[in-house]
Amino acid sequence: MTVSTSSPRDGVAVVTVDHPPVNALPVKGWYELADAVRAAGRDRAHNAVVLTSAGRGFNAGVDIKEMQRTEGHEALIGANRGCAEAFAAVYECEVPVIAAVHGHCLGGGIGLVGNADAIVATEDATFGLPELDRGALGAATHLARLVPHHLMRALYYTGQTVTARELERHGSVWALAPDREALTEAALELASRIAAKDGSLIRLAKEAINGIDPVDVRRSYRFEQGFTFEANLSGIADRHRDAFVRTEGK
Template sequence: MGENPIAEVVIDFPPVNAVPAAGWQSLADSIIAAGADPATRVVVLSARGRGFCAGVDIKEMRRDTSHETLLAANRGCAAAFAAVYDCPVPVIAAVHGFCLGGGVGLAGNADLIVAADDATFGLPEVDRGALGAATHLARLVPPQLMRAMVYTCRPVTAAALHRFGTVHEVVPAAELPAAARAVADAIAAKDPVVIRRAKESLNGIDPVDVKRSYRFEQGFTFELNLAGAGDRARQRFEEGR
C-alpha cells in the first residue's frame, strides 16, 4: 500500500462552514488533486467546526449588488459536487452537525456517508429563494420525502437516513473520525485497480446524470433572482425572519 492511501479533504470556513463562492472551487480543486494522486485509494471528506456544511454564504451574496457572486457560487457548487462524483476513487463523507444545501450536494454525491448521531440533512433552498441539490437529496431519501423536504425545508436525521440505507453508519460524534477511517481502511485494503474500475462502472450505471440534472435545477435559481424572489428571501434570512 502507498504512503498516503487515504486522502482527507477538510471543509473549514468558520464559523458555520457557509462556503464562499471561491471556496467551492477551492474545494473542487482539492478533491480533484487528491483523486489524481496515484497513491490515493480513498478520499475522506470531513469538516471542522459546528457542522459539516451550511451551504453557500448567503451574506456574501447579499453584499454583492450584481449577480457575480451568485454566478460564481453556482459554478463552484457544480464543480465541487462533480469533483466528488467524478473522483476516480471512492469518497466517504464524514458528516457531523448540520448538512444543508450545498452540504447535501457534497454528501449526496459521495460513495458512502458515515455520520455522527447529531447530524441532520436538509435543503432550506425554498426559504432562501433558490433551488438546487434536490438531485442529490433524491439519492438519500425516497421521492415523496424528497419533495416534502424541498417544499417544507424540514431536515431529517442521520438515523432516518441510516434506516433507508443511504447513511452507512451512525456513531457518537466523538467517534466519527475513527469510524470514517475504519471504512476507508477497509476499502483501501482492496486491489486499487479493481476499486477504481468499480467506481467508474457504478457511475456508468447511474440512472440519473447528476451533473446535468443539477445544472437544470440551477437554471431556476437564475430565474428566481431575475424575478426578485431571491433577493427578497436572502433579505429575510439576513434579518433573521
C-alpha cells in the same frame, strides 16, 4: 477559509474544510474544495478519500451574506458554478469518497453528501434543504439519492430536516457514531477497507458504477439551477436572501 489534505492511513486521503463559524462557503471556497478532492483522487497513493469538516457542522451551503453584499449577479453565478464543480468533483473523484458528517448538513452540504459514495455521521447530525426559504432551487438531485422519492419531495417543499438515524433507516448512512472522535474512526475504518483493494480495480469500479447511474447528476443539477436564475431575475430570490441576512444580523 482553509481546505487541507492529510493522509492519516495508508491509501487514504482526508480532505478537511474549515470556514468558521458554520462552514457556509464563499465562492472561492467551493472551487478550493473541488480542487482538493480532485487532486486527492488523482494521486495514485490514495485509493479512498474522506471528506470532512472542522467546526460546528459539516456544511451550511453557500455564503448568502457574500452574495447579498456583491453588486450584480457575479456572486450568484459564482456560487452556482462553484457548487456545481464541488459536487461534480466528489462524484467524479477517481476513487470512492466517504462523507464524514457532523452537526448540520444543509443546502450545498446535501449536494456533497448526495454525490459521495458512502456516508458516516454522528448521531446528532441533521440533513436538509432550506433552499425555498433562501430564494433558491437546487440539490433535489442529490437529496433524491438519500431518501425515497415522495419523502424527498415533502422535505424539499417544507425545508424540514431529517436526522442521521432516519437516513440510516433508509440505507443512506453506512454507520452512526456517538461523537466526533468515533466519527473519524468510523470514516477511516471504511476508507481503509476500500483502500486495501487493488487501486486500479477501485478506479475502474468507481467509473463503472458512475456509468450505470440512472441519473446524470451534472445535467440534472444544472437543470435545477436554471430555476434559481429565474427566481433571481424575478426578484423573488433577493427578497428571501435579504430577509435571511436581516435575521442573521439580529
